[in-house]
Amino acid sequence: MWFPEFDNPLWPLLAQVSRPSRYSGSEWRFPVSHAVSRASSAVSSGGKNEEGAPLKVCLAFPDVYEIGMSYYGFQILSPFLAGLPHVLVDRAYCPWVDMERLLREHSLPLTSVERSLPLADFDVVGFTLQHELCCTNVLTMLDLAGIPLRSEARGDGHPIVMAGGPGAFVPEPVAPFFDLFCVGEGEAVFPGLLALLRETRGQKRHERLAQCRAVPGVYVPGVYAPGEDPGSGVSGPAVRRQFVRSFGDAYLPDSMIVPSVGIVHDRAALEIFRGCSRGCRFCQAGMTNRPVRERAPEAVTESILNLIRRTGWEEVGLLSLASCDYSAIGRVIDDLAPRLTEKHAHLSLPSLRMDGFSVDLADRLRAVRRGGLTFAPEAGTQRLRDVINKGIDEDSISACLNEVFSKGWDRVKLYFMMGLPTETEEDLRGIVRLARDAVKLARRHNRRRASVSVSVAGFVPKAHTPFQWERQNTVEELREKGRFLKSQILGKGGAPLDRNLSLKYHDPEQSFLEGVLARGNRGTADAIERAWRKGARFDGWSETFNLSRWLEAFEACGLDPADCTRERAETERLPWDHIDVGVTRAFLWSERCAAYGARLTPDCRVRCAGCGIDCPGPPGPWALEPSGV
DSSP, X not given: OBOOSSOOTTGGGGGGSSOGGGGSOOEEOOOXXXXXXXXXXXXXXXXXXXXXXXXEEEEEESSOHHHHTTOHHHHHHHXXXXXXXXXXXXXXXXXXXXXXXXXHHTTOOOBOTTTOOBGGGSSEEEEEOOSGGGHHHHHHHHHHHTOOSSGXXXXXXXXXXXXXXXXXXXXXXXXXXXXXXXXXXXHHHHHHHHHHHHHTTTSOHHHXXXXXXXXXXXXXXXXXXXXXXXXXXXXSOOEEOBOOXXXXXXXXXXXXXXXXXXXXTOSEEEEOEEOOSSOOTTOHHXXXXXXXEEOOHHHHHHHHHHHHHHHOOSEEEEESSSGGGOTTHHHHHHHHHHHHHHTTOEEEOSOOOSSHHHHHHHHHSGGGGGTOEEEEEESSSHHHHHHTTOOOOHHHHHHHHHHHHHTTOOEEEEEEEESOTTOOHHHHHHHHHHHHHHHHHHHHTTOTTOEEEEEEEEXXXXXXXXXXXXXXXXXXXXXXXXXXXXXXXXXXXXXOSSTTEEEEEOOHHHHHHHHHHHSOOTTHHHHHHHHHHTTOOOTTSTTTOOHHHHHHHHHHTTOOTHHHHSOOOTTOOOTTTTEEOSSOHHHHHHHHHHHHTTOOOOOTTTSOOOOSOOOOSOSOGGGGSOTTO
């Protein structure tokens, strides 16, 4: 086990907070490289800008430790950056509200996990924006670090504050808080950017940021002027998303950081491919992560065995947007099964299609039975599934559920959305019907203790998707739809009509705020800061979320949140138009038109849809094999 080299200033406070293990810093970590060893010596001996000193980079995740440690991106970026010349890398997470209060009471700065360095002492603080409701946590971390919230207020001695992740594709609502954004995959953007930042240390801040514009995939908001129309985007050349063209060349970690406490996804993980070819029209990740790039099955097998051996985890999750679409999935499972059995370890598939092939794979992964199976029909009727291009039909759903219960599973979770474009009451009734049919199938197979859990989220139109022009349902509309589903499944008194069937639906107020922040412009930042100053924290957590703070902030800033959630015209300039993810606007509009005609677009591995992405070609020769080989 690797113990911190420096005293942790938080240790005296741990008895006063919930879950003190979030801050203990004790982890199993991959071996420290020579570059990091040199960096540690330099940190001990001199200041941030000492000539020859490493560039100190802190990867910051704006949520609590157990959430951030489940984020696979840090497991890739930490060792990847540590392997770059003259780079020191560390991590930081957002403290829960009780620790934030204590840090302020004791005038202690937010520090990094591994070396207990104040964030203000780093050259670069890089945030990952995984979802819209984490933005106030970014401000909490900056403020606790003593770093000015806004880029324009930072001087030459402050770190460069950057952001990446899905939030970088819609940067304007948080643009004033960041010096720059990395648009695309970190392995493609970071080497050139960090080399430039190290070379330009000692220069004026504005000069360094101006030079960063030349790095492909880097967006510097300070040199882009907002448009005259407050609802529009910004003026300036488009910033194109960067990605690793061959996944065989992508960084592949041979170990992972293992926390000494339980986390949300408490297992080793391996990304088997990137991108998705399905073309679901609501899915931002499916559009912004194109094209599909697979890892060779031999590399997958070797890496999984290394992870089990070096981390001690007994489970490995195979990660991707749709793991069952990995063309060599059957071969990998068959190759690994006997070797993992010897090590008392197993694989898990976080995402399953609703078809017999997926169920067969799950049946071969024995440990899946402990948690049941999860599927996402998304919509309750065939018409609406065609609208969103889900690509599964009624027969496939019935056959899949029938196979699930015939093979002995007792628990099934079904994910749906409400508020989708063109949705009617009949589509909502379809959700109820599908759920009840699942229970009937379970009983037909004598699964008397079977449970079918229905989870429904409010649809939020996202940028860079065919539905980016759509109007989002209001809070009251979503609440009324949730009540309707509740009355159909739970009854008017809230008591279950069927003990085998349960329902949960997402808070419509959180969905509303997510929609505002998902399609806002640069002026939205004023409301974000005001809401934060009013106490907004951890807005993705139901126990801390309070919409009234946000409504007061919008009113005080003179912003109408409905302007962000309204329908947009085809020709209207959108606040994210200067971010080029590779998928053309013309393709997205054509897909919107196809949605209103309930026309399907084939999987792009079957036929190119002409989305505009410059595909590097087939992922590899193994990708031509039939699924399951």
